[in-house]
Amino acid sequence: MSKNKVSLIKEFTKGLWDENPVLRMLLGLCPTLAVTNSAINGLSMGLAVLFTLTSSSLIISIFRKIIPKEVRIPTFIVVIATFVTITDLTLAAKFPEISKALGPFIPLIVVNCMILGRQEAFASKNPVGRSIIDALGMSLGFTLTLTVLGAIRELLGAGTIFTLQIMPESFAPWMIMILPPGAFLTLGLMIGAANWINAKVKA
């Protein structure tokens, strides 16, 4: 029992750092780069992925024994696409500003390789509880990374975090950080920093 408990916690925390989808596995990079021009956009994208990934993992894990092996990928894609549609329509109805800011990147969650990857690597092979824990851990890792990335870019590009003024008035915003090149540069530096921290921790 206690062993099981420990490994459940591990299942959850591995997504936060050891197997962080963005920083360690380089999955789901398109939304990571595209929507993180502010912390709030990063957070909303993360939450949208959290909902989609957890629900798809739940469904796939329940049906894992009856899905024929040959058609598993199309099955996963249809399940994911269904939940993405739900997310897309819900956001458009309840949070029109967020839906507008994220634009076509909400429908594009369907081709986020991280979600398909989790179904293939985990949910289709593990019991329901474990799959949900895994999905939650992974998507929280994803959300955290996106929020941090968004916060860094927003801080340097506009002097704010979550639209709160942080930098002094005299700070001249680095426009480049909220434009596309800033996304690549910041993510590159973050992955490099993650590699460095990992090497230091292991040593």
Place this chain on the structure above:
Amino acid sequence: MELFVIFLSAVFVNNYVLSKFLGICPFVGVSKKLGPSLSMGMATTFVMTMAAAVSWLIYYNILLPNNLTFLKIVSFILVIASLVQFVEMFIKKISKPLYNALGIYLPLITTNCAIMGVALFLVDKQYNFVESIIFGFSAGVGFTLAIVIMAGIREKLELADVPEYFKGAPITMIVAGCLALAFMGFAGMI
């Protein structure tokens, strides 16, 4: 003229990889060598053009008249997945050399968000049929351009003295950032 503007805009100004961030996975994954990245670019251009045509037809002839637009995401992804499968079989049948050049990259294209992106953007921008095909084709050309430039830089980068923790993905991202900066220079073109 209109068509030419669409072409220029998709290749340079709104380059799919460097300013819309679509197709980043193959951009990072397959850009190690010049040859394979050119093949990947060609395969993507081919599928993109086909996908643009087919998803336009499906959206305006089946989904819209029947009020089924909420099935947009599901039907586009199915169209793309089956199209890729079909293209693969077709190429295998008619041209062995082309299949050998593109073959292994075709299945990867299904999860390339750039293809899905083209399908979604052409609905978003309300292009007509011809415009959609041109749009799909030029987005593919833009993707090829970006990935080929990237591969050229990465081949040189192999010889460079990169800090240890920045080898691989991080330096690729930073180089992509510089490329994106350069491509921003095209913004005034249109």
